[in-house]
Amino acid sequence: MRTVVRLTASATRALPRWLLLAISIVYAAFGLFGRDPWKNEDAAGFGVMWTMANGDAHDWLLPNLVGKFITESGPGGYWLGAMLIRLLAPWVDAADASRVSTGVLFCLTCALVWHAAYLLGRRPEVQPFKYAFGGEPEPRDYGRTLADGALLILLASFGLAERGHETTPQLAQFMSIALVVYGLVRGLDKPLQGAICWGVGLGLVGFTGNPLLVAALLLGTLVMTAFVREARSPWLFAVGVPLALVLAAAWPAAVLGLYRDGDARWFVEQWFNGSINRFSPPPGHVVIYALKNLPLFTWPAWPLAAWAWYSWGGLRNKPHVAVPLAVIVPVLILSVLQSHQTNRLYILLLPALATLAAFALPTMKRSAINAIDWFAVLSFTILSTFVWLVWLASQTGFPHPLARNLSRLVPGFTPHFDALSFVCAIAVTVCWFALVRWRISRHPNVLWRSVVLSSAGTTLMWVLLMTLWLPIVNYSRTYRDVALQIAQHLPDDYTCISPVRLGDAQLASFAYFADMQFSFSGDCDVLLRQDTQDFSAPSPMPSYIWQLVWEGRRAADRDERFRLYVRVDRPKVAPPHRKPLVRHR
Structure with a gap:
């Protein structure tokens, strides 16, 4: 039919x-x-x-x-x-x-x-x-x-x-x-x-x-x-x-x-x-x-x-x-x-x-269109309000339960006020309420009326997250701080680093933020490993032993733990050039 x-x-x-x-x-x-x-x-x-x-x-x-x-x-x-x-x-x-x-x-x-x-x-x-x-x-x-x-x-x-x-x-x-x-x-x-x-x-x-x-x-x-x-x-x-x-x-x-x-x-x-x-x-x-x-x-x-x-x-x-x-x-x-x-x-x-x-x-029937609109209005208004409350808690400590939960989720995070982000968040929030008022008061009889609020709502949420919450999200998902900590404990004259159980994101971040030189041949004088639980030290090799020089993790991640080891009998004089990277298969 x-x-x-x-x-x-x-x-x-x-x-x-x-x-x-x-x-x-x-x-x-x-x-x-x-x-x-x-x-x-x-x-x-x-x-x-x-x-x-x-x-x-x-x-x-x-x-x-x-x-x-x-x-x-x-x-x-x-x-x-x-x-x-x-x-x-x-x-x-x-x-x-x-x-x-x-x-x-x-x-x-x-x-x-x-x-x-x-x-x-x-x-x-x-x-x-x-x-x-x-x-x-x-x-x-x-x-x-x-x-x-x-x-x-x-x-x-x-x-x-x-x-x-x-x-x-x-x-x-x-x-x-x-x-x-x-x-x-x-x-x-x-x-x-x-x-x-x-x-x-x-x-x-x-x-x-x-x-x-x-x-x-x-x-x-x-x-x-x-x-x-x-x-x-x-x-x-x-x-x-x-x-x-x-x-x-x-x-x-x-x-x-x-x-x-x-x-x-x-x-x-x-x-x-x-x-x-x-x-x-x-x-x-x-x-x-x-x-x-x-x-x-x-x-x-x-x-x-x-x-x-x-x-x-x-x-x-x-x-x-x-x-x-x-x-x-x-x-x-x-x-x-x-x-x-x-x-x-x-x-x-x-x-x-x-x-x-x-x-x-x-x-679509009018009832379905109205249901979609009201769902978008209620859900995105509630979610945006929550984003604003969490931001307020990070800046002022009020509401106290949100501030306490935030400090528990991202320990060590130091909030700061960004005027440009605040203005952008205010602007997109005002635009959202203006659009909602226009949609509810005018009742436009056009095909796109059933999805304009949904798309505007996702845009509202994304902009709020990338302005008000960006410092929090960035702090919880970056490896910058831990990369710089590891770099401070690397010997100045090291040849290369052997990664053990490091993921691709960690390799990329450590190399980018701290200019770490990795090799996958296993013949390096520094070893960096990631553990998800309290593993013992690496097994000693026949001709040398490893010394633990640093241990830590990202403040916002309790599952990852990094350990940095330096070979005790490594050469003390830096080579004229670093060894080229050996491609891992």
């Missing part, structure tokens, strides 16, 4: 451009600057970019973290950040420069999602009912309103806040998948252009991600074209598929051609085989993790997308439903089949989910 949408032209009044741009830019910009790399993936991703920016062609083609190979993703996800570190090095801190790439990729994704929804919204099969005497919206206005809704839904997604501001390769994959969706949509009316965009997007998924993700998206596209007549195009297979395969294979081919050593071959094998080994029938605790976290991460995009699929029941084989599903289904399957607990892939669902969710807006 064909779905009939009844709308008047007044329901597709465009969202003011300044408001849409303001929400997008504010959301993207806050949280990128003025902070340290955070544990875990944020610091690890930055460390690879920083290593590339200070390395040679070998580092750019074989991503590594101060010598330790990182084989989970291709190098493309790090290149833009590394280039910006080099380009902005004289003026901008390396950590802030790397996050400029995050902002660029985020904004590109927003633009691609908007245009994909806009093109789908102009298609004839989704147009509202035509009245006898006119008054229905024009396809251009209808498509523009749906595109605004798709972008607002994307910004309203809970999980995008933190993941969308990290320096990880997932941001490049996020943008690449949005390009895949746009290419499939563009190919409906311009087959060659769409095939090129789709092929480039799929190739970039391989260049920034892994081959299994490419294969899953390719399979999803093939299945979709079998059911959707409008999406069948000879250009997709004659141009798009070869282009995608060439781009995806260009990097491993270049690596194997330029470097004929065992490291290059081993890296490519680990990248290829590891992408498959990371997915398997998941154990029970992984499924439980997904059931708990995936719905919250993708809220409110997933319930709106589910309603769109249900409400357009007669047109599920049409592009506005089938094209997003061609991406959602394979990525969702991979997200659930991960062999360990992680939400890294969840962000890759959001571009297609937001595009499909936009088509729920014309079919």
Whole structure:
């Protein structure tokens, strides 16, 4: 049965451009600057970019973290950040420069999602009912309103806040998948252009991600074209598929051609085989993790997308439903089949989910719209009030229970007043209450009214967290202080440091903040180890013994404990040059 949408032209009044741009830019910009790399993936991703920016062609083609190979993703996800570190090095801190790439990729994704929804919204099969005497919206206005809704839904997604501001390769994959969706949509009316965009997007998924993700998206596209007549195009297979395969294979081919050593071959094998080994029938605790976290991460995009699929029941084989599903289904399957607990892939669902969710807006009942609005008003007002109260407690000690709990959670934290952050927090809070007053008093009869408060609310919360709470969050998630403590106890003439059980975030932070020289060969005169419990000292070696010179941890982390050992019989005269880093396999 064909779905009939009844709308008047007044329901597709465009969202003011300044408001849409303001929400997008504010959301993207806050949280990128003025902070340290955070544990875990944020610091690890930055460390690879920083290593590339200070390395040679070998580092750019074989991503590594101060010598330790990182084989989970291709190098493309790090290149833009590394280039910006080099380009902005004289003026901008390396950590802030790397996050400029995050902002660029985020904004590109927003633009691609908007245009994909806009093109789908102009298609004839989704147009509202035509009245006898006119008054229905024009396809251009209808498509523009749906595109605004798709972008607002994307910004309203809970999980995008933190993941969308990290320096990880997932941001490049996020943008690449949005390009895949746009290419499939563009190919409906311009087959060659769409095939090129789709092929480039799929190739970039391989260049920034892994081959299994490419294969899953390719399979999803093939299945979709079998059911959707409008999406069948000879250009997709004659141009798009070869282009995608060439781009995806260009990097491993270049690596194997330029470097004929065992490291290059081993890296490519680990990248290829590891992408498959990371997915398997998941154990029970992984499924439980997904059931708990995936719905919250993708809220409110997933319930709106589910309603769109249900409400357009007669047109599920049409592009506005089938094209997003061609991406959602394979990525969702991979997200659930991960062999360990992680939400890294969840962000890759959001571009297609937001595009499909936009088509729920014309079919929603007034009661559902009001419920969404009141939920957004109540939840974000309460949460923002709590953020303000915690900030007040950190500054004044009142309310006393919050101040006491805060000192317990972040012991040693010294609060300070930042006038600029305070002004920004006041401004965004005033804008929130003004928007709520406008929405409640005017009752605008437009499609995007049901999601504008949700997207503004997530923007409000993110800005408040990145202004009022930024010193607290930064203190609790940075390794700067412990890195500087370790550096004070390092011998001036040490050769290198052997890391034991150090994570990628710790390696990156210690190398960046304290210029520590790590080696993975095991032949070093300094040893730095991390313990999660009271381990005994390292076993003595045949020809020397270790002396404990420092022991400590981050003040905000009770689980980690670091111990620094110096070899007793190490040479007392510094060598003329430090030994080159031995790459860890």
